[in-house]
Amino acid sequence: MARAGRGGRADDQRGGRSARRGLRDSGTVRRRRDLRGARRRDRRRDPDEAPAIRRRAHRDAPRLHAGRGRGDRQEAVSGYAFTSLEELGDGPGFRKVRTTLGVTAFGVNGIVFAPGFDGFLHFHDRQDELYFVHRGRARVDVGGETRELGEGGLVHVESKVPRKVSNASDTDELVLLVVGGKDGYVERDGHLVDPERDLARRRSFGSSG
Template sequence: MGENLISGDGWAVATVDDLGDGPGFRKVRRALGVTEFGVNAIVLPEGYQTGRHFHDRQQELYFVHRGEIEFAFGDGTTHRLPAGGFARVDAATVRSLRNVGEGEAIYVCVGGQGGYVERDGHTADG
């Protein structure tokens, strides 16, 4: 792992580059010890298209970190999202992604099941 992957008591930090090289999956969950939801960063080479897929249970949230990615959904619609774009996709919805920009694109995908945890934050200083 990269030199900036650091962890302490109850926390871990890293950059995308710390989690691997080249195209493909960067296993964020494993590297940072995430246990409550799935999360990966994926590097797509220029022009690359993922396979069509869906899930049994987990809803996914995609965040385009770098580049421009076209999302194609099972209903035949497509949507291009630039860096900073989000897409929510329900488990059973068929989807594929394609890097339509110049150079590598990077997206982060968070998946989970079971519902939202209501606000449970507290200030640490009283």
């Protein structure tokens, strides 16, 4: 009787193991079927859908910009970025402010002219330009007149109007900041983050022009 009991327990154990194996096997089959179904759905999916998801994730991800000079340091930025004209290069030529800082709403570049450099007569198809003299003296030829601008000087030129900006000094560099854009000014879209602290100060700050 004892042997029969042991045999019965052994049979029960073997039956339990068989049942568990059956459950595992059925689960494996279901997982394989699910994977095959997912692959079939992926094949049927619009081929443009996955790239669109990747592009959206790329736009939302922090951008990585490399600053040249001073150790070639890189900074991951999201929503804002810092640099300086000195970090963007040495010697005469363009300073790619827009690409370095990730600016997309308008065009902006720094330009450094060597002493006595004669600029390029040019115009644009669509974008107006604003020139700001950061350092030195600029000679501006536009609309049949020539004018010199010192540090802090500004000139706005509409897109189709030919213009030439040159270095008026034979001894010093000319450093310009040039902003380009189209489609107009966005009026009154600024908001104070802390009105209790800043509203009265902002109202008394004043405005000219």
